[in-house]
Amino acid sequence: MRGFVRRSAVVRAAALITASALLAGCYAGYLARAAYEGGRILWNRKPISVELAQRDLSPEIREKLETVLAVRKFAEENLGLEVGGAYQTIAPVDNGAVVHVVMAAPRDSLRPYTWWFPIVGSVPYRGYFDPADANAMAASLESEGLDTMVRPAVAFSSLGFFDDPVLSNLLKLDRVELAGVLIHELFHRTYYLPSDAMFDESAATYVGSAGAIAFFAATEGESAADTIAARAILDSELRFSRFLLQEQARLLKIYTSDLPEHEILKQREVAFGAIKADYAALEPTLSGLEHYDLDKQPLNNAVLVNYLIYFRDLDNFAALQRINHGDLRATIEQIIALAKAHPEDPLYAIWEATRASAAAASPASN
Numbered sequence: 001m002r003g004f005v006r007r008s009a010v011v012r013a014a015a016l017i018t019a020s021a022l023l024a025g026c027y028a029g030y031l032a033r034a035a036y037e038g039g040r041i042l043w044n045r046k047p048i049s050v051e052l053a054q055r056d057l058s059p060e061i062r063e064k065l066e067t068v069l070a071v072r073k074f075a076e077e078n079l080g081l082e083v084g085g086a087y088q089t090i091a092p093v094d095n096g097a098v099v100h101v102v103m104a105a106p107r108d109s110l111r112p113y114t115w116w117f118p119i120v121g122s123v124p125y126r127g128y129f130d131p132a133d134a135n136a137m138a139a140s141l142e143s144e145g146l147d148t149m150v151r152p153a154v155a156f157s158s159l160g161f162f163d164d165p166v167l168s169n170l171l172k173l174d175r176v177e178l179a180g181v182l183i184h185e186l187f188h189r190t191y192y193l194p195s196d197a198m199f200d201e202s203a204a205t206y207v208g209s210a211g212a213i214a215f216f217a218a219t220e221g222e223s224a225a226d227t228i229a230a231r232a233i234l235d236s237e238l239r240f241s242r243f244l245l246q247e248q249a250r251l252l253k254i255y256t257s258d259l260p261e262h263e264i265l266k267q268r269e270v271a272f273g274a275i276k277a278d279y280a281a282l283e284p285t286l287s288g289l290e291h292y293d294l295d296k297q298p299l300n301n302a303v304l305v306n307y308l309i310y311f312r313d314l315d316n317f318a319a320l321q322r323i324n325h326g327d328l329r330a331t332i333e334q335i336i337a338l339a340k341a342h343p344e345d346p347l348y349a350i351w352e353a354t355r356a357s358a359a360a361a362s363p364a365s366n
Contacts, residue, residue, distance in 0.1 A: 041091045042091070045090070045091045045165040046089055046090055046091070047089050048065050048068060048088060048090055048166070049088075051065055051090060052065055052066070061171060063175070064171050064178060065166075065171075067178060067179065068087055068090075068166050069087075070219065071087075071178075071179045071215055072086065072088070072182065072186070074214075074215045074218065074219070075186045075211065075215075078214065078329065079186075079207075079211055079214070079328060079332060080332060080333065081183070081186040081189070081190045081332070082186070082190040083186060084189070085163030086163055086164045086185075086186065086189060087164065087166050087182060087186075088163065089165040089166070090171075091165035091166070091168065093169050099127035099128065099129060099152070100127065100128050100131045100150055100151070100152055100153075101125045101134070101151050101152070101153045102134050102137045102138050102148060102150055103124060103148065103149050103150075103151075103302045103305060103306050104138070104141045104146045104147065104148045104149075104302050105300075105301035105302045105304075106145070106146060106147070106301065107147050107268075108261065108265070109301065110248060110251060110252065110255070110304060110305055111305075112197075112302075112305045112309070113146060119194070120194055120195075121194035121195030123195075124305065124309060125197075131150070135150060147302040147303075148300075149300070149302040149303050164185070175226060176212055176229045176230050177233075177288065179211070179212040179230070180208040180209050180233065181208065182208075183211035184207065184208030185204075185208075187203065187207040187208065188200065188204055190332075190336070191336045193339050193343060196343070198347065199347050201312075202309070202310060202311060202314065202317075202347070203335055203339075205311060206234075206318070207317075207328075207335070209230070209234040209237055210234060210317075210318075210321060210328050210331075212233070212234075213231055213234060214328050215230075216230050229287070233287055233288040235287070236285070236286040236287045236288055237288075237314055238315060238318060239282065240286060241311040241315065243278065244304070244307055245313075247271075247275045247278065247304070248308065250271050250274065250275070251268060251271055254268055255268075275299060275304075276295040276296075277295070279295045280295040292307070294307075313347050313350070313351065316347070316351050316354050317331070317335065317350065320334055320353065320354060323353075323354065323357045334353070335350065338350050
């Protein structure tokens with residue numbers, strides 16, 4: 001994944017770490033640095049209203065800041081998300097606030113290696129402000145027989161414990177991408193299930209993209225260019241999610257076989273080549289995701305786990321929204337209710353809910 005991408009994959013991993021540091025104090029040396037950077041960003045917040053009052057503000061930045069305020073209002077009033085005082089301010093970020101995130105997975109499994117932190121529980125990533133430290137951790141994990149990846153991420157979010165500012169680098173996004181990121185983050189602010197990053201991130205991915213569609217449809221119209229662009233992004237994410245499940249099945253067939261380890265590792269390299277070829281064919285049809293370059297980057301289980309965390313079973317979230325007759329607010333409420341009722345496996349509970357609804361609607365059930 002590139003250093004700055006359109007969804008909050010760029011912020012979540014470091015965000016969870018930073019939130020822990022801010023709330024629990026110095027858990028380790030790098031957490032102290034995270035707390036420092038998070039506190040520095042909070043200290044440097046400025047009200048968006050003050051920024052908008054500047055006469056020399058560029059039209060592009062003005063439009064995006066106005067979009068931020070409109071999105072937060074829509075998310076609260078129309079989607080039922082907990083906005084609080086979030087995104088009423090803006091804070092500058094620089095290279096000092098970039099975290100280098102390490103992820104890992106066994107070479108014969110797609111189960112992520114995890115670390116435990118206060119408040120957020122077990123998470124499949126660990127962040128460092130010094131890239132040398134991140135690379136050293138990756139090298140250490142590789143020496144233990146794990147696949148790894150290191151990627152950059154912006155290091156600030158409080159999971160609702162503080163009034164989060166808009167980070168200045170988010171204004172590099174276009175308005176459709178910006179709306180999706182904000183709604184994604186507001187879903188996390190509304191509900192977060194500790195130790196289940198895959199549910200948290202995949203649910204927020206769907207809500208963020210579907211929320212952007214709802215926002216632009218309501219404010220600009222169903223046929224507006226921004227609404228069409230937002231629909232294209234969600235459609236691409238749904239197709240990418242299906243692609244990941246297909247490729248996951250390909251690898252699981254190898255990893256669950258009774259073959260000796262050397263043969264498993266040999267066959268997985270062949271599978272990685274096929275995955276790259278499949279993605280190269282899919283990429284031209286994607287909107288907003290083409291920069292992932294899955295067909296060009298070195299591929300291993302840690303890289304695939306990274307994507308699976310953010311795009312797991314998105315079709316099931318879409319099915320819930322259809323069950324709710326397109327009502328995204330009701331869908332968000334149902335997602336959260338199912339997660340609260342089944343914290344041990346909310347993704348399965350969501351799948352069961354869609355299956356039960358389909359069975360009830362079938363002619364055979366009448």
